[in-house]
Amino acid sequence: MTHPQNLRVVLASRPVGRPKATDFRVERAPIPEPAEGQVLLEVQTLSLDPYMRWRVSDEKSYAEPMQIGDVMVGGTVARVKTSRHPDWREGDIVLSSAGWQHYALSDGSGLRRLDPEMAPPSTALGVLGMPGLTAYVGLLNIGQPKPGETVVVAAASGAVGSVVGQIARIKGARVVGIAGGPQKCAFVKEELGFDVVVDHHAPDFAQKLAEACPDGIDVYFENVSGHVWDAVLPLLNDFARVPVCGLIANYNDGPADRRGPDRLPATMREILSRRITLQGFIVFDFPKEQEDEFLRVAGQWIREGKLRWREDVVDGLEQAPEALIGLLEGKNFGKLVVRVGD
Numbered sequence: 001m002t003h004p005q006n007l008r009v010v011l012a013s014r015p016v017g018r019p020k021a022t023d024f025r026v027e028r029a030p031i032p033e034p035a036e037g038q039v040l041l042e043v044q045t046l047s048l049d050p051y052m053r054w055r056v057s058d059e060k061s062y063a064e065p066m067q068i069g070d071v072m073v074g075g076t077v078a079r080v081k082t083s084r085h086p087d088w089r090e091g092d093i094v095l096s097s098a099g100w101q102h103y104a105l106s107d108g109s110g111l112r113r114l115d116p117e118m119a120p121p122s123t124a125l126g127v128l129g130m131p132g133l134t135a136y137v138g139l140l141n142i143g144q145p146k147p148g149e150t151v152v153v154a155a156a157s158g159a160v161g162s163v164v165g166q167i168a169r170i171k172g173a174r175v176v177g178i179a180g181g182p183q184k185c186a187f188v189k190e191e192l193g194f195d196v197v198v199d200h201h202a203p204d205f206a207q208k209l210a211e212a213c214p215d216g217i218d219v220y221f222e223n224v225s226g227h228v229w230d231a232v233l234p235l236l237n238d239f240a241r242v243p244v245c246g247l248i249a250n251y252n253d254g255p256a257d258r259r260g261p262d263r264l265p266a267t268m269r270e271i272l273s274r275r276i277t278l279q280g281f282i283v284f285d286f287p288k289e290q291e292d293e294f295l296r297v298a299g300q301w302i303r304e305g306k307l308r309w310r311e312d313v314v315d316g317l318e319q320a321p322e323a324l325i326g327l328l329e330g331k332n333f334g335k336l337v338v339r340v341g342d
């Protein structure tokens with residue numbers, strides 16, 4: 001389907017706490033014309049990711065904040081609709097960063113051609129994309145799981161967590177997933193093949209996690225923070241490694257919400273006495289060669305049936321704000337994407 005106008009979603013106001021639908025605005029604009037050296041991209045699939053909550057805030061972080069009125073940022077799979085660039089042909093399917101809109105111009109930088117024969121193009125936004133790479137580099141560089149060790153991963157049914165757990169199993173670790181609710185837990189255990197899964201909504205969650213980790217925890221892949229971290233910390237073994245990937249339970253908090261009782265001295269005591277390594281990381285901290293290696297290795301695991309994934313597909317760009325709000329509350333089930341085109 002060709003759209004006569006460019007529908008796009010812009011940031012209308014900076015969310016305070018939980019974002020509201022009115023923090024976003026749907027606009028219509030003329031479809032832009034590519035100049036010499038540019039291509040016009042027609043977006044097919046938009047990735048929704050937790051980092052978007054950081055980008056709409058103006059608190060200091062690893063990335064520049066978006067400005068009010070900017071088109072919402074986001075990874076996309078798009079089709080080259082018109083090309084005035086020597087390297088790109090009409091009909092090419094590309095990984096791109098077109099954001100929350102139907103059409104965008106690109107000068108070709110940052111585009112990656114996708115082969116729909118190799119894998120469904122939307123996997124370039126999930127298992128074979130930024131979330132999969134995050135799992136790979138965070139787990140292998142920082143977590144360094146060894147055969148027989150216990151690896152625990154939070155948000156285990158999600159885009160990053162599902163890949164972390166499956167890689168840890170491939171590396172010979174015993175893998176315990178943490179997920180929210182019976183459906184997600186069943187998926188993690190039965191479809192992804194984790195050894196054990198624990199539901200963090202259960203009233204006795206901390207006790208259940210302790211029972212699931214009789215030898216303690218050697219690697220904890222942190223995606224969530226909050227009450228999940230509280231249950232994990234007492235179980236960490238001497239020399240445990242903690243890749244700090246995400247803290248989604250806190251993303252809607254402002255500075256005032258972070259002024260709780262000061263538990264830092266107690267936490268630091270645990271870190272020192274058990275010689276725990278915590279390392280925060282961002283996916284782009286690692287060399288480009290690791291991304292090439294990841295694409296090669298993960299592609300092979302997928303062909304061998306060792307790496308599986310689940311997508312949560314929302315239809316229509318207008319639904320993106322509510323879907324992002326839901327992602328920050330655990331409403332998605334699998335890698336969240338928006339079908340923008342056909």
Ligand SMILES: NC(=O)c1ccc[n+]([C@@H]2O[C@H](COP(=O)([O-])OP(=O)(O)OC[C@H]3O[C@@H](n4cnc5c(N)ncnc54)[C@H](OP(=O)(O)O)[C@@H]3O)[C@@H](O)[C@H]2O)c1
Pocket residue numbers: 049050051130131134155156157158159160161178179180181184200223224226244245246247248249250281282283284327328329330331332333334335336
């Ligand atoms: N460092 C990096 O470079 C990098 C890159 C990509 C992603 N990340 C981080 O990795 C984490 C996972 O991202 P993803 O893309 O894979 O998302 P996802 O796991 O597909 O979706 C988010 C999941 O987080 C859980 N969640 C959401 N709100 C929560 C809350 N308030 N309390 C507890 N759990 C909550 C939910 O799972 P349950 O219902 O199972 O709890 C939800 O399904 C995020 O923290 C993200 O920021 C970091």
